[in-house]
Amino acid sequence: MNPTDTDLQALVGPQFQALADALTVEPETIADAPSLCEGWSVRHVVAHVTMAARYDGPAFMRELAAAGHNFDVLSETIARRDSALPFDTLLDNLRSDTMAAWTPPGGGSVGALSHVVIHGLDITAATGLPRIASDEATRIVLSTLTGSGAQHFGIDVTGRFLRATDLDWRFGEGPALEAPAGDLILALAGRPRPGVDLSRR
Template sequence: MDIRAAIAAERRELAHLLDALAPEQWDALTLCTGWRVREVAAHMSMGFRYPFPRVVAEVVRARGLHRMTDRLARKDAAALPPAALAAALRDHAHHPWTPPVGGFTAALGHDVLHGLDIAVPLGLDRRVPEDRLRVLLDGLTPRGMKFFGVDLDGVALHADDLDWSYGTGDPLRGSAQDLLLVAFGRKLPPGRLRGAPRARFAAA
């Protein structure tokens, strides 16, 4: 798969999804704790809108990476209208931004995960293409999941819609993209997961 072409396609599709949202949906909560749709959209385009030296300065000012991303997401969500946030993804579909580690695979994961962070709680039928999902599912590692605070000890992920599984233990079943969300620390709405461990990974 041409991963940079996949990133560009993902960004254009997510821009189209955002363009179709009603005004009240922009204020709906997402799977990212404490962030509405507008904060997630602002965060997704942060790497395009801020040059690297500015990002470094903002990290120092906020006294940490996570504080910086939260502060900028909230600031930009308040300052930029929804149309501008959607356009930032579309206009920068081919931007070479990547996270600090992980290269273009991590950039694809960043876009896919945050797109689902928006679509799932809104009940939108966002289906990530299989080739993109497989790149991300096949790249899962215990170290990466630990970074997101995920403990799959004694749990085996089994996708219903793809020939894919991960881990050993009690089976947790769901769609491949829902299991990807689990592997990145998201808590899902009730009814999306099946199996004895499902309560551990469901939203309260």
């Protein structure tokens, strides 16, 4: 049975919480470590994913207008500016009720779940931490990225068989590509991963 929006939203908060917990272990050393997001450290990524905790609807629209209604410019501006906040404040934002209930405009609950799982991997894969998203959340994001969500990142999985090696998930038919679930998600989201080449047929 497919999960409902309520089911999906119930998974969002725990993934934000798990990311905060993982980053609390060594906050002084990990905050400024590079992430997989080009030019962004861990603190930049956390500032980005927790934007909604600091900007309500009207404040967000003001920021968007100031950025010329260009979301990429807005994201870069806020990530750079708010990364200067105390890292403990950003970790508290990850744990906030606001982020647990947040959905991106037009993305719904599955968009919120994909957002935290993918950006969580941008941090953990770059810093050598294990995947922190639950297996359930990870399977849902994998299925989203191999379905309609794949169009967002321009990744073509036609004619490929994908299988996660660390949980029960598989997709498609064709030449096999087997890798840990986190690496598959990152590759499907357009992040190059060693040994995971989705361009090969």
